[in-house]
Amino acid sequence: MEARRVVVKVGSSSLTTAAGGLDADRVDALVDVLAKARDGQAKEIVLVSSGAIAAGLAPLGLDRRPKDLARQQAAASVGQGLLLARYTSSFARYGVRVGQVLLTSDDVSRRSHYRNAYRTLDKLLAMGALPIVNENDTVATDEIRFGDNDRLAALVAHLVRADLLVLLSDVDGLYDGNPSSPGTSRIDEVAGPEDLRGVSVGSTGKGGVGTGGMVTKVEAARIAAAAGIPVVLTSATYAADALSGRVTGTLFHRTGRRSADRLLWLAHASTPRGALLLDEGAVRAVVERRKSLLPAGVTGLEGEFSAGDPVDLLDENGHAVARGLVNFDAKELPRLLGRSTRELARELGPAYEREVVHRDDLVVLHT
Ligand SMILES: Nc1ncnc2c1ncn2[C@@H]1O[C@H](COP(=O)(O)OP(=O)(O)O)[C@@H](O)[C@H]1O
Numbered sequence: 298m299e300a301r302r303v304v305v306k307v308g309s310s311s312l313t314t315a316a317g318g319l320d321a322d323r324v325d326a327l328v329d330v331l332a333k334a335r336d337g338q339a340k341e342i343v344l345v346s347s348g349a350i351a352a353g354l355a356p357l358g359l360d361r362r363p364k365d366l367a368r369q370q371a372a373a374s375v376g377q378g379l380l381l382a383r384y385t386s387s388f389a390r391y392g393v394r395v396g397q398v399l400l401t402s403d404d405v406s407r408r409s410h411y412r413n414a415y416r417t418l419d420k421l422l423a424m425g426a427l428p429i430v431n432e433n434d435t436v437a438t439d440e441i442r443f444g445d446n447d448r449l450a451a452l453v454a455h456l457v458r459a460d461l462l463v464l465l466s467d468v469d470g471l472y473d474g475n476p477s478s479p480g481t482s483r484i485d486e487v488a489g490p491e492d493l494r495g496v497s498v499g500s501t502g503k504g505g506v507g508t509g510g511m512v513t514k515v516e517a518a519r520i521a522a523a524a525g526i527p528v529v530l531t532s533a534t535y536a537a538d539a540l541s542g543r544v545t546g547t548l549f550h551r552t553g554r555r556s557a558d559r560l561l562w563l564a565h566a567s568t569p570r571g572a573l574l575l576d577e578g579a580v581r582a583v584v585e586r587r588k589s590l591l592p593a594g595v596t597g598l599e600g601e602f603s604a605g606d607p608v609d610l611l612d613e614n615g616h617a618v619a620r621g622l623v624n625f626d627a628k629e630l631p632r633l634l635g636r637s638t639r640e641l642a643r644e645l646g647p648a649y650e651r652e653v654v655h656r657d658d659l660v661v662l663h664t
């Protein structure tokens with residue numbers, strides 16, 4: 298498999314020592330592999346690196362990952378600086394410049410920010426720098442957090458139009474059960490969801506510094522594969538093999554084709570700020586005919602959203618059938634509901650002749 302643009306994601310468990318804190322030797326070992334693949338095989342590499350929270354624990358006198366968000370953010374603030382400093386000096390051994398890119402899910406589901414993120418990453422690559430992406434942990438609130446970098450990496454791979462996503466962990470692939478239990482074996486290839494049936498996927502790693510265990514990796518692999526990007530899941534030790542196309546770990550074959558750009562973010566990265574209730578005709582228009590949602594088909598709303606926020610569109614049974622960016626504030630909407638756009642324009646002015654959610658800002662969730 299010849300991949301030119303590759304997103305590599307490395308987890309906290311592959312960058313930290315058992316005692317907590319950054320493991321400089323492991324960072325250097327990863328950097329050796331990435332720098333060589335980049336220069337030796339002319340690859341463009343984007344690194345999605347976790348480890349900010351883990352790296353900040355020991356310097357702040359914490360002996361384990363705190364439960365509360367505020368202390369996690371404090372640790373991330375200290376740790377992200379240390380992490381980037383380490384990467385910067387380690388890559389400097391090869392004359393490679395790195396650029397820090399911190400993203401929140403809220404940023405990237407909005408059109409202008411999404412384009413900005415793409416432009417920055419693409420420009421860094423064009424200028425020969427190696428982007429290092431992490432979630433912007435210090436400002437992300439619970440509502441707008443990705444929470445796990447596996448999913449972030451899948452979305453970044455889609456954003457930069459990568460040919461391959463490599464997920465590096467402390468385990469050399471997906472096993473058919475928790476690898477710490479005896480008798481489990483590695484799955485070499487996943488062609489589609491049917492290959493995952495009956496596989497027991499655990500949610501916590503043994504080290505305790507990672508966040509999502511295998512669950513988030515499998516979910517990230519599913520998102521990327523469905524968006525047309527193959528995924529290799531292996532341990533950091535085999536990173537060189539994964540980058541040079543040698544068989545290693547678990548390969549998730551692509552299951553779909555590239556989808557319209559920003560909509561993948563809308564479906565997987567955004568947290569809805571509210572919901573719109575649709576009548577039957579509106580559900581059909583949105584889901585089957587891929588039309589914009591007009592005020593006439595909206596029967597109610599939930600939540601305190603503002604114009605531009607992501608909201609779920611619910612059918613009459615309360616099931617989310619689509620997600621979209623709403624064009625009105627929640628407080629503006631009640632007097633518009635059920636009325637035709639023409640009537641609204643006549644009574645309230647031309648500014649009201651608009652869709653509640655435009656079809657370009659809408660993604661159907663279950664078809
Ligand atoms: N079916 C499975 N196959 C592989 N690993 C699994 C499985 N179920 C649970 N795990 C656990 O998931 C861990 C990796 O997750 P995590 O610690 O969050 O890693 P990272 O920090 O690299 O994101 C492995 O160390 C392993 O113990």
Ligand SMILES: N[C@@H](CCC(=O)OP(=O)(O)O)C(=O)O
Binds near residue numbers: 308347432444446447
């Ligand atoms: N943004 C967080 C990463 C959270 C995360 O997904 O961690 P991991 O499961 O180790 O990939 C950090 O840098 O600590």
